Amino acid sequence: MSAIIKASNGHAGSSANGANEKRPVTVPDFLAARGRGTRLTMLTAYDYSMARLLDTAGVDGILVGDSLGMVVQGQTDSLAVTLDEMIYHTRMVMRGCRRALVVVDMPFMSFQISPQQALENAGRLVKEGGARAVKLEGGVRSAEAIQAIATADIPVMGHVGLTPQSVRRLGGFRVQRDEAKLLEDALAVEKAGAFAVVLECLPSEVAQRITDALKIPTIGIGAGAGCDGQILVTYDMLGLYDELHPRFVKQYAEVGQQIVQAVSEYCQEVREGKFPAAEHGFR
Numbered sequence: 001m002s003a004i005i006k007a008s009n010g011h012a013g014s015s016a017n018g019a020n021e022k023r024p025v026t027v028p029d030f031l032a033a034r035g036r037g038t039r040l041t042m043l044t045a046y047d048y049s050m051a052r053l054l055d056t057a058g059v060d061g062i063l064v065g066d067s068l069g070m071v072v073q074g075q076t077d078s079l080a081v082t083l084d085e086m087i088y089h090t091r092m093v094m095r096g097c098r099r100a101l102v103v104v105d106m107p108f109m110s111f112q113i114s115p116q117q118a119l120e121n122a123g124r125l126v127k128e129g130g131a132r133a134v135k136l137e138g139g140v141r142s143a144e145a146i147q148a149i150a151t152a153d154i155p156v157m158g159h160v161g162l163t164p165q166s167v168r169r170l171g172g173f174r175v176q177r178d179e180a181k182l183l184e185d186a187l188a189v190e191k192a193g194a195f196a197v198v199l200e201c202l203p204s205e206v207a208q209r210i211t212d213a214l215k216i217p218t219i220g221i222g223a224g225a226g227c228d229g230q231i232l233v234t235y236d237m238l239g240l241y242d243e244l245h246p247r248f249v250k251q252y253a254e255v256g257q258q259i260v261q262a263v264s265e266y267c268q269e270v271r272e273g274k275f276p277a278a279e280h281g282f283r
Helices: 027-036 048-057 083-095 115-127 140-151 164-170 179-192 204-213 255-271
Strands: 003-006 012-015 040-044 061-064 101-105 133-135 156-161 196-200 218-221 229-232
Touching (some): 048 083, 083 115, 115 140, 140 156, 140 179, 179 196, 196 204, 204 218
Parallel strands (some): 040 061, 061 101, 196 218
Antiparallel strands (some): 003 012
């Protein structure tokens, strides 16, 4: 049974590290989650304030995703994000986290050249950014890089299925349906030493069979309810980013519209001389 904790909003939730929810979530906690029947929760963050809010709410893991290229930088994909930018955003997120396991994406061309390159750049994310773990895309093709990083005792999360850094080859953000290839990739990630794997944009029944075949936990995004945990881009689920509308996203709030409304009200009050009022000044 999963432990029940009180989140900051008063709702109950599951804790990856069992009864002691105040203790930081660790890689062994992720590995043990399936045996305890705990569904893992992950969201993305790119700065201190959002990380602090997610951490307070009780999320098990925070991904500093290269999705920041789209939702923070306004680009059409994540390919232009640099390693130095990932380190910069990781530092901010780490300052806001007390409990959640912070995993950081290795950006495009930071691990593809060689296992040695992958190890050196993963080490930078840990030493300079403070990352607790790194995530890199690809299955069989990335197995040697994963092994090199994991052998150096840097925890690695894999990512198979729709891999956004392969968007040019895939011809867009498309559902991946080749079950034999997907299973081969997931098993290669596990064998190479990853402690978990993200399954993105797979048919639900395929993701379920892959989850059943693995010993490490699977984290789904657009992969159905059969995975061991779920992850979403926070800007999507809060309504802060409307350039894309993935089918798999459930929007839990319309924060973007609330911001527009609040700023519009502020502008109107300033223009009409209603703000600042007497109570906002000093004597």
